[in-house]
Structure formats: C-alpha cells, structure tokens
Amino acid sequence: MSNPWLAVPLAEYEQHMSSVEVRQLEVLSDLFAEAIGRCRPSSIAVLGIAGGNGLDRIDTCISERIVGFDLNPQYLETVRQRYSYLPGLELYCVDLSAQGLELEPVQLVHAAVIFEHAGVDCCLENAIEMVAPGGHLSVVLQLPSESGQKAVTSRFSSIESLGPHFSMISPEWLCKSLAGRGFRLNHQTSCALPAGKGFWAGIFSAPESR
Numbered sequence: 001m002s003n004p005w006l007a008v009p010l011a012e013y014e015q016h017m018s019s020v021e022v023r024q025l026e027v028l029s030d031l032f033a034e035a036i037g038r039c040r041p042s043s044i045a046v047l048g049i050a051g052g053n054g055l056d057r058i059d060t061c062i063s064e065r066i067v068g069f070d071l072n073p074q075y076l077e078t079v080r081q082r083y084s085y086l087p088g089l090e091l092y093c094v095d096l097s098a099q100g101l102e103l104e105p106v107q108l109v110h111a112a113v114i115f116e117h118a119g120v121d122c123c124l125e126n127a128i129e130m131v132a133p134g135g136h137l138s139v140v141l142q143l144p145s146e147s148g149q150k151a152v153t154s155r156f157s158s159i160e161s162l163g164p165h166f167s168m169i170s171p172e173w174l175c176k177s178l179a180g181r182g183f184r185l186n187h188q189t190s191c192a193l194p195a196g197k198g199f200w201a202g203i204f205s206a207p208e209s210r
Contacts, residue, residue: 024113036108039135041063043063047096052068055086069092076093096114097121111140116141143199187202
C-alpha cells in the first residue's frame with residue numbers, strides 16, 4: 001500500500017501547519033533552532049525534512065554538513081531549490097519506517113513529529129544509529145489535548161488522510177527506551193499549541209562509545 005505522505009502536496013502541508021488553528025510550523029522551527037544552539041553541531045541530520053522548515057536557522061560557520069531524509073521526492077527537490085546555498089547539503093529519499101540507513105553518523109539528529117507517523121521500530125533505530133558517539137538526538141513529540149478535544153479538521157483532504165496513520169508517542173516511554181540504549185536526557189521543554197495540544201521536546205546525549 002502506498003504511503004499517504006506521497007499524496008500530500010507540500011504547499012497543502014505547509015499551509016495547514018502554519019494556519020492559525022494549528023500554528024506548528026513556527027514552533028517547530030524555534031525548537032530546531034534551540035537544539036542547534038544548545039548542541040552547536042558540526043553536522044546535522046533531519047528525519048522527515050519535508051520542505052526544510054528551520055534550515056534557515058543553521059549557522060553554516062558551525063554546521064558544515066546537513067543531511068535530510070524524506071520519502072517524498074518532491075519535498076526533497078523543493079529543499080534542494082530553497083536551500084542550495086547550504087554547504088554540504090545531502091538529501092536522501094528514504095522510507096525511514098522500513099529502510100535502514102548506512103551513512104556516516106552526525107553530531108545532531110533532529111526528529112520532530114516523525115515517530116508518530118513512521119513508528120518507533122525501524123525509524124527510531126535509524127535515529128539512534130545516525131548519532132555519532134558523544135553526539136546528540138533531538139526529539140519533538142506531539143502531546144494530546146488535555147481537554148480531550150479532537151484534532152483540528154484540515155480544509156485539505158490530503159492532510160485528513162494522514163489521521164489513521166498517526167499514533168501518539170509518550171515522552172516517558174521514549175526517555176526510558178533511549179536510557180536503555182545509553183542516551184541521557186540533557187534538556188526538555190514543552191510548549192502549548194492551539195486546541196489545547198502541545199509539543200514536548202527533549203535533547204539526549206549519546207554515549208561516547210557504542
């Protein structure tokens with residue numbers, strides 16, 4: 001069965017994510033910038049890069065290699081056009097939920113609202129394996145509405161089609177799972193979103209030897 005993300009036009013995704021009812025695009029960019037600022041990595045990998053939201057926050061004097069993964073080739077082509085000025089930009093069309101990665105690890109892996117869509121089996125393993133020894137893993141998870149309010153209905157049918165393939169991931173579960181792999185939580189924060197929802201963000205340091 002074809003992945004529903006292949007049928008989501010990038011323009012519709014970005015309009016939905018930046019709408020007043022959702023307002024997630026800017027917050028995700030800020031959380032990415034915070035991870036970069038705290039870790040100051042020489043190399044970065046973004047899992048589920050979509051249109052490259054937040055790449056403009058990278059300090060190219062510090063980060064000399066930027067790797068992006070997505071399963072939608074049209075998204076990757078847009079990133080290539082928008083951010084052609086970034087040095088060391090590498091883009092790979094990969095289904096992170098089903099395909100393993102065999103690339104040189106990076107100092108910071110950023111995984112924002114990807115595990116909810118791609119699962120925590122192969123995708124989480126890819127995230128872990130992409131972190132260089134002593135590097136960092138930055139994760140953003142969506143939190144459920146405290147009031148139990150349902151998700152905002154999008155005016156785009158392509159976005160609505162993603163709903164059945166989305167599963168919440170518990171920050172507590174993630175922290176416990178990563179601790180079992182030797183990852184230490186260095187920083188965590190949460191922020192509110194419309195409709196009572198929110199984001200949880202955590203930055204983990206990888207063990208010096210794996």
